[in-house]
Amino acid sequence: MEPSSPEVAAASPLPAESGLHARVLDHLGTAICGGELPPGSVLNIDELVERYAVSRSVVREVLRVLASIGFIEARRRVGVLIRPASAWNVFDPQVIRWRLASAGRMAQLRSITELRTAVEPHAAFLAASRIGRDEASDLVGLAAKMWAAGEAGDEERFLHLDIEFHRRVLLASGNEMFVRLQELVAEVLTGRHKHHLMPHHPHEQALQMHADVAQAIQRRDGERARQAMVQLMEQAFDEMKSLWEQTGGPEHGTG
Amino acid sequence: MEPSSPEVAAASPLPAESGLHARVLDHLGTAICGGELPPGSVLNIDELVERYAVSRSVVREVLRVLASIGFIEARRRVGVLIRPASAWNVFDPQVIRWRLASAGRMAQLRSITELRTAVEPHAAFLAASRIGRDEASDLVGLAAKMWAAGEAGDEERFLHLDIEFHRRVLLASGNEMFVRLQELVAEVLTGRHKHHLMPHHPHEQALQMHADVAQAIQRRDGERARQAMVQLMEQAFDEMKSLWEQTGGPEHGTG
DNA sequence: TAGATGCAAATGATATGATCTTTGAGTGGA
């Protein structure tokens, strides 16, 4: 897998952050996303100090971070108040991860898939006018490899190539915010894979569409690139939709 | 201005957060976004304690928050390292605010405008199938008021109605992530207004397009709603583009 | 001389306990 730009890779999911801070933060974040600690619940610092057997420093630092992503609100004389989901920074990668690990997983997948449906076609459109020659070639090559992996039934490899493909397109869009969405896309794709929510044989159509996107971008045909990506997204969305039915609805929980 | 859902309003920009924590956080955040403290710079806690004349607790809590949005990375024996912009959580409202206040303002406006261009049409499309009867009526009414304010040349009022209009559409999309983008849209629109980057008389066309969007959504014609919103976005984008030329380029700074 | 090894200083991480400040709630008077 030719890493033409190694410094941009390494989307570190900071998995084994081993400090006390990370441990407590993760635990509380999970609890809030998971619905234990529903909005309106009140915590207090000393209680947390006891519960986690850590010092005030650690607890306060964790609370500051949770406050910065809208999970809590500290009120004097009252305690630490859990805020409703509508206040959360739903774009924070940490939050996404917690939500994907919670019962609201399907709702989160739906949200992100809709976001992708909106953003990726436009990203493809922009990429067509902004991508460099070499990057374009790489993209076409990547699509070819996806085709090969798909035909060979190599799911693992297909997944990685798929993620890489969408990453490159978002990167080539030249929009820093789109680039940042790449992490979300990766979370979604790996999440789908982990939970066996993907067709075991990628559809022949999907393979062709990836190739179409790459080719259109290389030929600087923004409109065609957008169209091809729209189709790709529609298919992804349909697969997602069929999943809700399998797993018993999207557990809406939007607000 | 009929507040049919007062509890959702009040997009508190937390302006006068008066604690020590907020003061130091804001100062450091601004410095990092502003390019003082370029990537690779090293700070250390004691130095910050002295510089801001606050205790270690305050500094550490601030650093934790900065770390959580990707601005810094603490390394033992080294100090606090400033991370490159590519690591930032560019969707964090706080970050957006800092960047809009910095020299990279135009680059930020461009990014968000492109994001809007991608998202809002799809939001309009989704809204057409998900909006409630009353909300749809409100939306049409809002467009009518915009027309009135535009004709009357009441910029202030037009701005507020414009923000409210887009907020309602994003809200009606039923996607929590789209809803969250509303803050960004509001920042952009108010930013444009503050810096006198808007045409003094809203274009007649824009007024009509807002009305078209509202009507299409009410009639549940998703495709037409999308098209109308696309046109609106194209116009917004063109205005933005003409601004870059005025103010001497977008100060690219994307990566 | 080159490379491995070990020590110690630097610096963040955590702990602890005290003091300051804000604010909700209760209390009492008009």
Added chain:
DNA sequence: TCCACTCAAAGATCATATCATTTGCATCTA
């Protein structure tokens, strides 16, 4: 009934101390 006052609870801030880890350098060995 309502307003003003008081008090105490809880977070906010501070100061200091100890622990843990990493890096640079000196030392040692082949």
